[in-house]
Amino acid sequence: MQTSENRPQMLDRLQRTLHDKKISTIIVFEGLETAGIGKQINRLIQALDPRGYRVYDMSTPSSEEKQHPPLWRFWNRIPPKGQIAFFDHSWYHRAFFNMDPAHPKYAEEIEHISDFESTLSADGYIIIKIFLDISYKEQKKRIMKLRKNPALSWKVGNRHTKQLQKHERYMLSIRQVITHTDHPYAPWTIVDTHRQKKATMVIMDVIIDTLQKALEGSLPTPSPVLPDALPKMQIDNFEPDLSLSLSKPDYREALKAMRKKMSAMQNTLYRKKISMVVLYEGWDAAGKGGNIKRLTRSLDPRGYQVIPIGAPNDEEHQHHYLWRFWRRLPKDGHIAIFDRSWYGRLLVERVEGFADEVAWKRSFHEIRQFEEALIKHGVILVKFWLSIDQDTQLRRFEARQQDPDKQWKITPEDWRNRAKWGAYKVALDDVFRYTNTPRAPWHILESNCKRYARIKAMEVIEAAYRSRMSNPPNMTKARTLMGG
Amino acid sequence: MQTSENRPQMLDRLQRTLHDKKISTIIVFEGLETAGIGKQINRLIQALDPRGYRVYDMSTPSSEEKQHPPLWRFWNRIPPKGQIAFFDHSWYHRAFFNMDPAHPKYAEEIEHISDFESTLSADGYIIIKIFLDISYKEQKKRIMKLRKNPALSWKVGNRHTKQLQKHERYMLSIRQVITHTDHPYAPWTIVDTHRQKKATMVIMDVIIDTLQKALEGSLPTPSPVLPDALPKMQIDNFEPDLSLSLSKPDYREALKAMRKKMSAMQNTLYRKKISMVVLYEGWDAAGKGGNIKRLTRSLDPRGYQVIPIGAPNDEEHQHHYLWRFWRRLPKDGHIAIFDRSWYGRLLVERVEGFADEVAWKRSFHEIRQFEEALIKHGVILVKFWLSIDQDTQLRRFEARQQDPDKQWKITPEDWRNRAKWGAYKVALDDVFRYTNTPRAPWHILESNCKRYARIKAMEVIEAAYRSRMSNPPNMTKARTLMGG
Numbered sequence: 025m026q027t028s029e030n031r032p033q034m035l036d037r038l039q040r041t042l043h044d045k046k047i048s049t050i051i052v053f054e055g056l057e058t059a060g061i062g063k064q065i066n067r068l069i070q071a072l073d074p075r076g077y078r079v080y081d082m083s084t085p086s087s088e089e090k091q092h093p094p095l096w097r098f099w100n101r102i103p104p105k106g107q108i109a110f111f112d113h114s115w116y117h118r119a120f121f122n123m124d125p126a127h128p129k130y131a132e133e134i135e136h137i138s139d140f141e142s143t144l145s146a147d148g149y150i151i152i153k154i155f156l157d158i159s160y161k162e163q164k165k166r167i168m169k170l171r172k173n174p175a176l177s178w179k180v181g182n183r184h185t186k187q188l189q190k191h192e193r194y195m196l197s198i199r200q201v202i203t204h205t206d207h208p209y210a211p212w213t214i215v216d217t218h219r220q221k222k223a224t225m226v227i228m229d230v231i232i233d234t235l236q237k238a239l240e241g242s243l244p245t246p247s248p249v250l251p252d253a254l255p256k257m258q259i260d261n262f263e264p265d266l267s268l269s270l271s272k273p274d275y276r277e278a279l280k281a282m283r284k285k286m287s288a289m290q291n292t293l294y295r296k297k298i299s300m301v302v303l304y305e306g307w308d309a310a311g312k313g314g315n316i317k318r319l320t321r322s323l324d325p326r327g328y329q330v331i332p333i334g335a336p337n338d339e340e341h342q343h344h345y346l347w348r349f350w351r352r353l354p355k356d357g358h359i360a361i362f363d364r365s366w367y368g369r370l371l372v373e374r375v376e377g378f379a380d381e382v383a384w385k386r387s388f389h390e391i392r393q394f395e396e397a398l399i400k401h402g403v404i405l406v407k408f409w410l411s412i413d414q415d416t417q418l419r420r421f422e423a424r425q426q427d428p429d430k431q432w433k434i435t436p437e438d439w440r441n442r443a444k445w446g447a448y449k450v451a452l453d454d455v456f457r458y459t460n461t462p463r464a465p466w467h468i469l470e471s472n473c474k475r476y477a478r479i480k481a482m483e484v485i486e487a488a489y490r491s492r493m494s495n496p497p498n499m500t501k502a503r504t505l506m507g508g
Numbered sequence: 509m510q511t512s513e514n515r516p517q518m519l520d521r522l523q524r525t526l527h528d529k530k531i532s533t534i535i536v537f538e539g540l541e542t543a544g545i546g547k548q549i550n551r552l553i554q555a556l557d558p559r560g561y562r563v564y565d566m567s568t569p570s571s572e573e574k575q576h577p578p579l580w581r582f583w584n585r586i587p588p589k590g591q592i593a594f595f596d597h598s599w600y601h602r603a604f605f606n607m608d609p610a611h612p613k614y615a616e617e618i619e620h621i622s623d624f625e626s627t628l629s630a631d632g633y634i635i636i637k638i639f640l641d642i643s644y645k646e647q648k649k650r651i652m653k654l655r656k657n658p659a660l661s662w663k664v665g666n667r668h669t670k671q672l673q674k675h676e677r678y679m680l681s682i683r684q685v686i687t688h689t690d691h692p693y694a695p696w697t698i699v700d701t702h703r704q705k706k707a708t709m710v711i712m713d714v715i716i717d718t719l720q721k722a723l724e725g726s727l728p729t730p731s732p733v734l735p736d737a738l739p740k741m742q743i744d745n746f747e748p749d750l751s752l753s754l755s756k757p758d759y760r761e762a763l764k765a766m767r768k769k770m771s772a773m774q775n776t777l778y779r780k781k782i783s784m785v786v787l788y789e790g791w792d793a794a795g796k797g798g799n800i801k802r803l804t805r806s807l808d809p810r811g812y813q814v815i816p817i818g819a820p821n822d823e824e825h826q827h828h829y830l831w832r833f834w835r836r837l838p839k840d841g842h843i844a845i846f847d848r849s850w851y852g853r854l855l856v857e858r859v860e861g862f863a864d865e866v867a868w869k870r871s872f873h874e875i876r877q878f879e880e881a882l883i884k885h886g887v888i889l890v891k892f893w894l895s896i897d898q899d900t901q902l903r904r905f906e907a908r909q910q911d912p913d914k915q916w917k918i919t920p921e922d923w924r925n926r927a928k929w930g931a932y933k934v935a936l937d938d939v940f941r942y943t944n945t946p947r948a949p950w951h952i953l954e955s956n957c958k959r960y961a962r963i964k965a966m967e968v969i970e971a972a973y974r975s976r977m978s979n980p981p982n983m984t985k986a987r988t989l990m991g992g
Contacts, residue, residue: 033913036913037913040916062808062809062810063808065809066804066805066807066808066809069804069809070801070804070805073797073816074800074814074815074816074847075816075818075847078813079809079810079813081810086570086571086572087570087571088570088572110809112809112810175772175775176775178779179775288659291659291660291663295662313557316558317554320550320553320554321550321554323550324546324547324550325546325549325550325553325563325594325596326546326563326565326596329562329563330558331558332557332558332559334559337822337823338821338822338823339821339822339823363558363559429517429520429521432524
């Protein structure tokens with residue numbers, strides 16, 4: 025420790041070290057209006073290399089952001105490895121200002137926030153949360169001063185007035201939320217901002233101290249939620265009857281009827297602003313591509329998107345594993361079809377050793393939370409596993425190899441995967457065991473007969489849609505209630 | 509050529525070949541309501557691998573998109589190398605529907621569109637433009653049919669009614685725009701859609717034909733606009749007087765005054781929704797970082813962003829060179845400060861041979877167009893070159909090497925660049941000669957004395973701001989007039 029350095033120099037040095045060690049930092053600023061968030065962030069970034077940070081003004085969600093689950097705009101902005109993100113207002117807004125602690129959804133909201141932070145922290149992100157405190161008297165004084173200044177009075181808006189009126193009530197709520205979210209891995213610091221320069225020093229000290237601890241490895245991290253801690257699901261019903269099939273004439277007739285239903289469904293979803301996520305997983309050559317094509321043929325391309333998931337690219341590697349899925353979530357009223365999905369973590373990445381054991385074991389819980397966040401937002405989630413037997417796979421591999429138009433579809437990797445059928449089966453059983461939750465169940469598509477699987481896929485989607493329409497999640501109501 | 513293939517098979521094969529050859533394709537669909545754009549795109553994509561295309565519904569700009577130059581939302585979505593982008597409605601909307609051909613800005617709009625297309629085409633993008641034609645009678649019939657269907661009548665909106673009312677006028681305007689933008693490198697195809705299945709075949713044939721020509725290398729490309737074709741600017745005034753300096757006390761006083769002005773300026777820009785782009789270029793060790801810091805210290809971080817430009821990353825390499833700058837443009841009311849900029853193309857990329865000669869030579873013109881697009885949107889653009897002499901650079905390099913806190917700032921690359929001073933000077937003279945336009949002039953910051961340069965930077969910014977406020981570009985008015 026070089027004690028001769030001043031605070032900005034220390035911050036500058038720490039930023040470089042964190043960058044080299046690829047450690048990401050999230051610094052949250054919260055506070056009432058006129059507490060000076062802008063000023064404090066600006067003083068901090070003066071010490072930093074602009075290549076290494078981004079500042080996000082999160083006070084008001086855009087119209088597009090409102091059409092996604094509430095955490096979407098924050099997941100989108102988590103910093104890549106080695107970088108710092110400053111959040112000027114954050115995921116606390118709703119709990120602070122739009123929710124009475126007596127509200128029945130309050131506990132759920134706190135849990136939601138805490139899960140988000142613990143997921144990031146477990147992945148190595150440093151989280152620093154700063155609340156800039158200001159008394160009623162001081163806030164009133166500052167607002168009056170702004171009002172009197174003709175060049176600045178436009179800054180005073182409804183929020184200011186409301187906060188002055190409800191100062192006490194807001195502060196009560198905020199203090200409670202802070203207490204409930206003051207986790208060792210994401211602690212709060214309350215900073216008195218009556219004297220702004222002193223506040224800057226306090227803030228810098230907190231940040232320097234946290235970053236140094238992170239570099240020493242002495243920062244607390246949440247204990248990972250391993251699969252053993254999760255309720256196990258029955259998976260008896262996951263032994264598919266692969267003899268199920270459909271004749272060509274029956275298929276044609278069923279397809280015609282289903283296409284009309286899919287088209288009508290899309291129209292209704294669009295009008296009612298309900299989004300849908302369909303994910304396809306399955307054995308190689310089980311027929312995912314063809315199944316997706318039959319589904320999309322009757323849909324309007326303006327309202328759906330097929331999202332093929334392969335190995336993560338450079339940018340995706342620089343973020344938490346779930347980042348790339350959060351980013352691609354459909355906006356309200358739209359349909360996203362994932363051709364392979366976040367379950368890659370628990371299948372290919374586990375089997376091939378691309379993810380280390382703690383990382384993939386954590387993912388069962390993280391994926392459940394992720395899916396739960398979608399469902400709470402009102403998304404219809406449908407998860408498909410396309411099942412075939414090994415003989416059928418072999419026959420299809422060989423047929424591809426003999427067809428000059430399909431040779432490109434079959435690679436040495438497919439053969440290597442096939443050789444690991446057993447290891448994938450073990451991983452798959454765990455996927456079913458721990459992620460086949462009542463609200464986000466798996467559906468097996470028996471795909472030895474592709475026709476059968478295609479019709480069943482649409483039937484399952486139709487059923488999920490009907491069930492959602494006749495039985496909206498009570499969260500939708502809560503969302504409206506809280507939505508500020 | 510395998511004539512035994514059907515159309516979807518040909519498309520499938522062509523897509524794979526284009527992907528392997530890293531050729532990007534832009535397919536634009538335009539047409540009146542009910543012409544069937546959605547249906548036609550959906551039929552096309554059934555033949556394609558979803559990993560290789562994206563469909564964009566561009567009919568209505570979002571609130572964020574409206575706060576950027578009109579082409580911003582299209583630049584953001586140009587496909588990466590080897591990929592296809594389908595645009596359902598496009599950059600033609602304004603010319604088609606919001607602009608009388610007799611409008612004084614009409615010619616400008618056509619030029620703007622044509623420049624965009626020729627820039628992409630010159631960079632290797634294939635551009636296919638399809639107009640789905642429909643008669644008044646047929647449109648009326650389809651709208652009536654929609655209206656009568658209780659499940660679909662919600663789809664009929666103001667646009668439909670308006671288009672029926674003004675069918676003739678719109679079609680006159682559209683036909684004229686199509687004639688004026690039917691370039692060999694980005695030709696239009698008008699497709700009769702009264703019989704939708706036949707239309708699909710025609711569309712597929714056009715696309716197959718164009719893609720095949722592109723692969724054979726027989727697709728016309730625009731002739732590059734080389735610097736010699738551009739008006740040369742006087743550059744006598746670019747020999748800086750590097751003896752200019754400012755004493756510490758004078759600096760402190762000037763700084764104090766300028767900081768107030770910068771802060772007030774930011775407030776006004778924010779309120780009036782005018783954005784500003786400041787770019788910094790200059791010799792290594794000329795003091796860009798320190799200059800930017802002094803400028804930003806008095807700004808609110810919610811309203812500005814420092815954007816450091818280094819070597820392009822993987823994703824950036826997959827797009828046209830200007831893509832990464834378009835993406836980072838500030839929204840209305842915000843300030844973007846580029847620490848290095850798009851001029852890297854004409855400096856480091858030229859000198860180091862990272863860009864081939866035709867590519868960087870084309871860039872003079874492309875950059876002028878890019879800057880003109882900003883100015884037309886009302887952006888205040890300020891371009892700085894930080895000038896120092898070689899002795900000063902040497903002294904600063906040596907000082908950095910001796911300071912343990914600054915050693916990281918100096919790398920062998922800096923020394924290599926220094927050895928190429930002469931080559932950079934030649935490139936720089938060309939930059940001034942061809943891009944010092946009256947509306948986007950360069951400003952030299954004499955930076956042997958850093959204090960002098962810092963104050964001058966803010967003075968230049970202040971002057972640019974004053975000039976913009978007292979003399980708004982007439983484009984702002986036109987924008988409102990046309991803005992649909």
